[in-house]
Amino acid sequence: xxxxxxxxxxxxxxxxxxxxxxxxxxxxxxxxxxxxxxxxxxxxxxxxxxxxxxxxxxxxxxxxxxxxxxxxxxxxxxxxxxxxxxxxxxxxxxxxxxxxxxxxxxxxxxxxxx
Amino acid sequence: xxxxxxxxxxxxxxxxxxxxxxxxxxxxxxxxxxxxxxxxxxxxxxxxxxxxxxxxxxxxxxxxxxxxxxxxxxxxxxxxxxxxxxxxxxxxxxxxxxxxxxxxxxxxxxx
Numbered sequence: 229x230x231x232x233x234x235x236x237x238x239x240x241x242x243x244x245x246x247x248x249x250x251x252x253x254x255x256x257x258x259x260x261x262x263x264x265x266x267x268x269x270x271x272x273x274x275x276x277x278x279x280x281x282x283x284x285x286x287x288x289x290x291x292x293x294x295x296x297x298x299x300x301x302x303x304x305x306x307x308x309x310x311x312x313x314x315x316x317x318x319x320x321x322x323x324x325x326x327x328x329x330x331x332x333x334x335x336x337x338x339x340x341x342x
Numbered sequence: 343x344x345x346x347x348x349x350x351x352x353x354x355x356x357x358x359x360x361x362x363x364x365x366x367x368x369x370x371x372x373x374x375x376x377x378x379x380x381x382x383x384x385x386x387x388x389x390x391x392x393x394x395x396x397x398x399x400x401x402x403x404x405x406x407x408x409x410x411x412x413x414x415x416x417x418x419x420x421x422x423x424x425x426x427x428x429x430x431x432x433x434x435x436x437x438x439x440x441x442x443x444x445x446x447x448x449x450x451x452x453x
Contacts, residue, residue, distance in 0.1 A: 259439055271386070271430065271443040284440060319385055328374050328393060329434050331441060333385040 230254070232334030234320050240340045246308040249337045251320030252301055261321040261331060262295055262305050271319070277303065278325070310341045344369045346433050348444035356452050361418040363447050365431030368412070375407060375414045376432040376441065379425075386430055389416070421451045 233252040241247055253260045261276040275285040280297045288295070292311070297303040307314055317338050321331040345368040355361045363377075374393040378386035392398045392405040392414065404417040414433075418425055428448045432441040 261440065270445040273440045273442075276440050278439070284438070323439070328391055329439055329441070330376070330388055330391060332388065333378075336385050 232320055232322055232332055234318075234334035234337050236337060237335060238338045238340075240342065241310055242342050243311055244309040245341075246306065247310045247314075247339060247341075249305040249318050249320075249339070251303045251305070251334060253303070253320070253322030254332060255301070257322035257324050257332075258300070259323045259325060259329075259331075260297060260303050261323075262303070263319040263321065263333075264316045265319060265336075266316045274305070274318075307339075310339075312341045315339055315341050344433075344435060344442050346431055346442050346444035348429075348431050348447045350445060351448040352450045353447055354450045354452060355421050357421060357423060359421050359451075361421045361425065361449055361451070363416040363418075363429050363431075363449065364413060365415065365444055366413045367431075367433045367442075369433065369435050369442075370409075370412065371436035372433045373436050374434045375405070376434070377403075377405060377414075377416045378430040378432060378443075380428045380430055380446065382427075389429075418449075421449075423451045423453050425449060426451045 262274040265271045274287045277297045317336045319336045321333045323331045376391040377389045380386045402419045406415045428446040430446045431444040
């Protein structure tokens with residue numbers, strides 16, 4: 229079975245540009261999570277969805293960040309405008325509601341904002 | 343602010359030894375606990391989870407949970423150089439699906 233798929237794997241952009249990160253969860257999983265990992269702050273939750281509906285977006289740093297999940301197999305995280313401090317690895321993870329919330333991570337997108 | 347604390351390490355053990363990784367958490371309502379392994383430049387990989395007090399074994403790995411003391415640990419028996427990685431402890435709080443992660447402990451297994 230395919231795992232969580234993320235694209236692009238690497239993104240280099242200039243400050244002020246719009247960045248869109250994409251995620252395809254594991255088929256059948258009904259929870260989707262977006263995390264950000266930096267050396268300073270570790271792995272922190274940004275937002276998560278259940279059945280395509282945002283449940284908790286308290287981790288979204290500011291209005292420049294937005295996330296959508298238009299259907300069960302696709303989600304986007306958008307940063308507009310991007311800033312150098314947004315440079316991090318962004319992970320998407322998914323889980324199934326029946327179970328103990330084991331979350332499975334995608335390979336991540338390494339974002340560099342110059 | 344719910345917290346999950348881990349010693350950042352590095353924890354260095356010789357090949358074949360037992361590596362012991364520890365984690366404490368602040369939320370007494372936490373329900374389930376996860377250990378992830380993360381190799382440098384890679385994504386976190388689930389090793390095992392535990393939700394009841396006591397020990398849970400899976401191959402060379404044993405997770406231990408003590409809810410009264412609010413700590414969870416991971417033992418790795420017969421450590422191998424391939425076990426060298428950062429180990430992340432994660433906690434699921436009651437009523438919430440998201441996980442709170444510790445900062446991770448870097449393990450180095452010396453050949």
